[in-house]
Amino acid sequence: MKTNTVSARSKVLAARETRNAYLFLLPSLIFxxxxxxxxxxxxxxxSFFDSTMGKDVKDIFIxxxxxxxxxxxxxxxxxxxxxxxxxxxxxxxxxIFSLWVSSAIYNMNGKxxxxxxxxxxLPVVTGSVAVTVVWxxxxxxxxxxxxYLGKTTGIIDKNINWLGDERFALWCIILILFTxxxxxxxxxxxxxxxxxxxSFIEAAQVDGATPFQIFWRIKxxxxxxTTLYILVITTINSFQCFALIxxxxxxxxxxxxxxxxxxxxxxxxxxxKYGYGNAMGVVLAIFIGLLSAVxxxxxxxx
Numbered sequence: 001m002k003t004n005t006v007s008a009r010s011k012v013l014a015a016r017e018t019r020n021a022y023l024f025l026l027p028s029l030i031f032x033x034x035x036x037x038x039x040x041x042x043x044x045x046x047s048f049f050d051s052t053m054g055k056d057v058k059d060i061f062i063x064x065x066x067x068x069x070x071x072x073x074x075x076x077x078x079x080x081x082x083x084x085x086x087x088x089x090x091x092x093x094x095x096i097f098s099l100w101v102s103s104a105i106y107n108m109n110g111k112x113x114x115x116x117x118x119x120x121x122l123p124v125v126t127g128s129v130a131v132t133v134v135w136x137x138x139x140x141x142x143x144x145x146x147x148y149l150g151k152t153t154g155i156i157d158k159n160i161n162w163l164g165d166e167r168f169a170l171w172c173i174i175l176i177l178f179t180x181x182x183x184x185x186x187x188x189x190x191x192x193x194x195x196x197x198x199s200f201i202e203a204a205q206v207d208g209a210t211p212f213q214i215f216w217r218i219k220x221x222x223x224x225x226t227t228l229y230i231l232v233i234t235t236i237n238s239f240q241c242f243a244l245i246x247x248x249x250x251x252x253x254x255x256x257x258x259x260x261x262x263x264x265x266x267x268x269x270x271x272x273k274y275g276y277g278n279a280m281g282v283v284l285a286i287f288i289g290l291l292s293a294v295x296x297x298x299x300x301x302x
Contacts, residue, residue, distance in 0.1 A: 043278045051275035066279035079258035087238040102189030124183035132247040166256040185230045192226040228299040260284045
């Protein structure tokens with residue numbers, strides 16, 4: 001009888017704790033549903049309409065016409081190609097560079113390690129507008145640091161309009177994106193490398209393993225979950241590159257720096273073609289989901 005009483009009381013306490021937990025989560029859940037879930041479904045829904053969001057203009061159902069038109073839209077295809085180029089270049093470079101730096105500094109003493117982490121993480125916590133203003137000054141075609149150093153070292157003969165030249169503009173964007181993306185991966189890799197069991201490394205050293213073998217067989221295997229997280233997050237951030245484009249080039253010159261995210265913004269909020277813009281958003285989400293799934297599958301297989 002006493003056991004039954006205790007069991008009933010435990011169930012009551014568990015139910016009360018569960019209820020209180022959901023009550024604490026409720027404010028965040030309301031915002032998540034209101035500002036993520038519902039807009040997501042509206043995005044998919046309006047992508048099948050010729051929608052302008054105007055009060056006096058009725059939305060017209062056009063089925064898959066928006067999606068069909070996308071792949072005959074030269075500007076969208078250019079933006080898609082630019083976006084994939086950014087992803088293909090920046091994701092592996094960020095991951096490899098972050099791992100290299102982390103491997104070099106994670107055994108340093110506390111103060112020196114903290115200094116390096118602050119240096120690399122500073123662009124992450126600095127406002128994107130402030131970072132963009134600094135880089136805009138660096139790439140200024142009249143008095144920018146890039147032109148000054150280039151002419152001083154003899155690499156270039158005359159000033160280059162870095163952000164106004166189709167040959168260089170997108171690569172400048174990729175460089176800026178790289179500098180603002182390595183901070184978090186470096187911090188994560190330093191933490192992951194510090195958590196590798198030293199007994200495995202010592203045993204491998206006793207058996208005569210080389211530093212490369214120790215890294216590849218022990219350290220790399222142990223930090224694989226961190227690597228997967230970094231690859232997925234960096235991929236998503238690269239696909240969603242927008243602020244740099246908006247603040248530096250506005251997609252120019254001649255659409256050479258257009259990305260899908262920027263073209264969505266331009267189409268929806270400049271041309272007021274919300275249905276067409278939402279169709280781009282759905283396509284972009286599909287590409288991100290597919291690439292992330294491939295990364296998860298490859299990591300699980302590894």
